[in-house]
Structure formats: structure tokens, C-alpha cells
Amino acid sequence: MKTDIEPEGIPTEAPLAAIRIETLEDYERATVRVAELAGHVENSAEERELEALIDTIMQWDKSHDDATAWR
Numbered sequence: 151m152k153t154d155i156e157p158e159g160i161p162t163e164a165p166l167a168a169i170r171i172e173t174l175e176d177y178e179r180a181t182v183r184v185a186e187l188a189g190h191v192e193n194s195a196e197e198r199e200l201e202a203l204i205d206t207i208m209q210w211d212k213s214h215d216d217a218t219a220w221r
Contacts, residue, residue: 169206180207 171177184203190196 169202171206171210177207177210180210 169180171180180203184200184207187196187200187203190200
């Protein structure tokens with residue numbers, strides 16, 4: 151999973167992070183990380199990372215969904 155997240159944490163302003171899922175292995179790591187981050191405190195770096203991961207996973211799902219490939 152590729153990111154441009156700074157070592158000190160997730161940016162607080164949009165874009166939250168540029169997380170790119172390029173392979174199935176990246177996708178699997180991202181979903182594991184989402185499970186690890188679930189339930190973190192609101193307005194924390196972990197919550198911002200969770201939001202960025204969910205957005206990226208949704209983009210991956212949309213672009214790899216065979217049911218919508220014909221559009």
C-alpha cells in the first residue's frame with residue numbers, strides 16, 4: 151500500500167492522505183488496517199487515517215467491480 155503520509159502522522163487538512171491501492175495485496179493490507187483502526191477516538195490521527203483508507207478502498211472496489219465494468 152503506497153502512502154504519502156508524513157512520519158509525524160496524518161495531515162489534518164484535505165487531502166487527508168494520498169493512499170493508493172495498486173495490488174490485491176495492498177487491498178488486503180488496507181482492509182486489515184481498517185479493522186485495526188475501528189473504534190478510535192473522534193478527531194484523532196487514527197480516525198483520519200481510517201477515513202482515508204475507507205475512501206481508497208471504496209475507489210478500488212468501484213474500479214474492480216465486474217458488475218459495473220461495462221459502463
